[in-house]
Amino acid sequence: MFKKSEDKSYKRTLILDAAMKTFVKRGYSDTRVSEIAAEAKVAEGTLYNYFPSKEEILLALFDEKWGGIIDEIKKKISRLNNPNDKLKAIFSMVVTMFKKDRHLAEIFLIDIKQSSIFLNNYTINRVVEFIDLIEEILEEGKKKGIYRKNLDTRVAKMVIFGAAQGILLSWVLNESKAVKSRTFQFSLFRAARALKNIFKSGLMEERR
Amino acid sequence: MFKKSEDKSYKRTLILDAAMKTFVKRGYSDTRVSEIAAEAKVAEGTLYNYFPSKEEILLALFDEKWGGIIDEIKKKISRLNNPNDKLKAIFSMVVTMFKKDRHLAEIFLIDIKQSSIFLNNYTINRVVEFIDLIEEILEEGKKKGIYRKNLDTRVAKMVIFGAAQGILLSWVLNESKAVKSRTFQFSLFRAARALKNIFKSGLMEERR
Amino acid sequence: MFKKSEDKSYKRTLILDAAMKTFVKRGYSDTRVSEIAAEAKVAEGTLYNYFPSKEEILLALFDEKWGGIIDEIKKKISRLNNPNDKLKAIFSMVVTMFKKDRHLAEIFLIDIKQSSIFLNNYTINRVVEFIDLIEEILEEGKKKGIYRKNLDTRVAKMVIFGAAQGILLSWVLNESKAVKSRTFQFSLFRAARALKNIFKSGLMEERR
Amino acid sequence: MFKKSEDKSYKRTLILDAAMKTFVKRGYSDTRVSEIAAEAKVAEGTLYNYFPSKEEILLALFDEKWGGIIDEIKKKISRLNNPNDKLKAIFSMVVTMFKKDRHLAEIFLIDIKQSSIFLNNYTINRVVEFIDLIEEILEEGKKKGIYRKNLDTRVAKMVIFGAAQGILLSWVLNESKAVKSRTFQFSLFRAARALKNIFKSGLMEERR
DNA sequence: GATGAATGAGACTTCATTCAT
DNA sequence: TATGAATGAAGTCTCATTCAT
DSSP: OHHHHHOTTHHHHHHHHHHHHHHHHHOTTTOOHHHHHHHHTSOHHHHHHHOSSHHHHHHHHIIIIIHHHHHHHHHHHTTOOOHHHHHHHHHHHHHHHHHHOHHHHHHTTSOTTTOTTTTTSHHHHHHHHHHHHHHHHHHHHHHTTSBOTTOOHHHHHHHHHHHHHHHHHHHHHHHHTOSOSTTSOOOHHHHHHHHHHHHHHOSBOOOO | OHHHHHOTTHHHHHHHHHHHHHHHHHOTTTOOHHHHHHHHTSOHHHHHHHOSSHHHHHHHHIIIIIHHHHHHHHHHHHTOOOHHHHHHHHHHHHHHHHHHOHHHHHHTTSOTTTOTTTTTSTHHHHHHHHHHHHHHHHHHHHHTTSBOTTOOHHHHHHHHHHHHHHHHHHHHHHHHTOSOSTTSOOOHHHHHHHHHHHHHHOSBOOOO | OHHHHHOTTHHHHHHHHHHHHHHHHHOTTTOOHHHHHHHHTSOHHHHHHHOSSHHHHHHHHIIIIIHHHHHHHHHHHHTOOOHHHHHHHHHHHHHHHHHHOHHHHHHTTSOTTTOTTTTTSTHHHHHHHHHHHHHHHHHHHHHTTSBOTTOOHHHHHHHHHHHHHHHHHHHHHHHHTOSOSTTSOOOHHHHHHHHHHHHHHOSBOOOO | OHHHHHOTTHHHHHHHHHHHHHHHHHOTTTOOHHHHHHHHTSOHHHHHHHOSSHHHHHHHHIIIIIHHHHHHHHHHHTTOOOHHHHHHHHHHHHHHHHHHOHHHHHHTTSOTTTOTTTTTSHHHHHHHHHHHHHHHHHHHHHHTTSBOTTOOHHHHHHHHHHHHHHHHHHHHHHHHTOSOSTTSOOOHHHHHHHHHHHHHHOSBOOOO
């Protein structure tokens, strides 16, 4: 009762959350509409009162969940000057948000290449937007003499993005306990700190 | 004719190559058995003379293609001493192989998390094996005083693995031309060199 | 307000009219209950306060709209003696009514054979009643020596009924403009006159 | 075995025949794909090896069954001169064909107005083609002084077409035994002869 | 009574797998 | 062994009907 009146799109959110959970767990193609419905605790038909198709659920998911993050990130870093602080702010926000909304982390990992849904679709652009944002910061840092003159920013942005994905993957798999290995055992915050160090100083021991 | 008699599993290879190409292009779930058959230029029924199911094709693929790489990598780095050289050798081999077999690069990108096929399955272990190989090298480097004492190797290995994935993604997307953006414009070799620099010295300008 | 209180079954009529319009436009099976509700400007649930099911709406429609016509026709021709006048009266009434209520014409065209609803159902009997009425008139005309002795009345009634359907179809299609062809271009009254001539004298030039 | 090799599109024909039977019995929208499959004694999936959708089955049906008749009719009447003979030939062929292929008669009765499939679709043109063919013959008859000068050919063609439909409807319903009434009891050939008489001399007793 | 969101049975269609040739 | 038509389980989606408000 309470929740319902609190937000007239309560069910819509329920469905999006359920979809996110299942898309991430099994992948888009292997997720059954019936699974999303069961997870959301509504009838299958109800999904179609809120979204015209399974595909539109995925697109809405990207648009609303992921798009929101980017907008927040952009607002935040616009108030910062130092490129280092900006990158740090980005990671800090991403990590914080992911800690808050576990499934958000997982959407970061959905394979953006495979599905033809994404290509020729503006949704992927929100991801590209994020990636290009990193490149801008790196370029700015080069101009200000903070980053190496010979830093290849086009490569670096993918490295940073990939690295972030890799860490999240570890974290997600670690908690899902699906894989038992030394590989996956760490806290997200500790990982973010380690990541910062790697990009700050590389892997090498300080030369004297 | 000739080829056929040369190797009694000629068709098997044909099918595996076709499967790799299509799995990578459309993802495992979105690939139709008929597509694999068409790509391999055999009848659908023929596939089932060589593999008991579609899933087994994927497993064989990982096992033979990817597994082969790991074995080669292990052999190669066992002859090296310096951890830096080992990492460099790994990347060099991966890059070279990917240049040679374009689709191999793409399999690297198949979402290893999504498919429930992979979890609870020994196949993922070949990937984990690769990732853990990196950790071993990093640990060795720490012991030898080459890498920072405070390097979190569990994080670092995922960062390196993710970074490699990110670069490959750029490369693959770049050539598919599906996405137009500053994001994806570079050669694989240049990228590998840039990656090395990032991990060697970080992003920062050398302090004097 | 006024209309509402004027007739406690005001909504019932609204719904029947809306149903007729949509059944005719799209056919019974392809008409959605939601379309009827929208056309009637009531909520879907409201329909079920007046009719127990979609099917019952169709049956009520036939019964009340079509049945009314037949009753009127029967009353009218009971006051006539000459079979020719009777047939003429029938056509005249049908044409006049169709001009007044466009959709009534269309219901005449609903395929009475297709829907299993109609078979084993008394509704079709109102149509059969109409058809048999024609036969009775023809038989009467034969007895009175007005129609040919060798006229096969069982065939003739279907011919007349079919002819009337054909003309209405032309008229309806003509106005819907859906089909562009010489086929469909004429006024209903002119058509009725032509129909009369055909049945009066056949197609042939008068022999002298 | 035998049948199969006799015609490589044996199954296709089976399916078309089954579809015709069921479409006619229940109407297009109320026919389930599973019913067609059952009638054809093949699996549901098999239908989709021959037709891309249920709708395409209907279109193929019209095109091949109905289209074939029109072509044959056109060829036949092109060898005749007298408009009366032409009309007679048309009816004779239609009747003969319908006697041979019972279901063909029924397709003649499928509601050509309801389904939006037919409008804006060339299929309906085959029906219109048939109807216009009648008009041409009537016009020719007028020019040659065989038919009445004041015959409205646009009306007459619909009357003739409607009449033919009416007769076929009687015949079909008669055999289906679904409706018990004096209405439907006659042989097709006798009906055709009666039809000819009606159009030749009208309903009226010969005036002396 | 009126509403329209929720429901779920059942429709069309896909596609991995089988099997007769 | 190779083929590809046939199969049918299972998927996505529709829509008549119900029911809480």
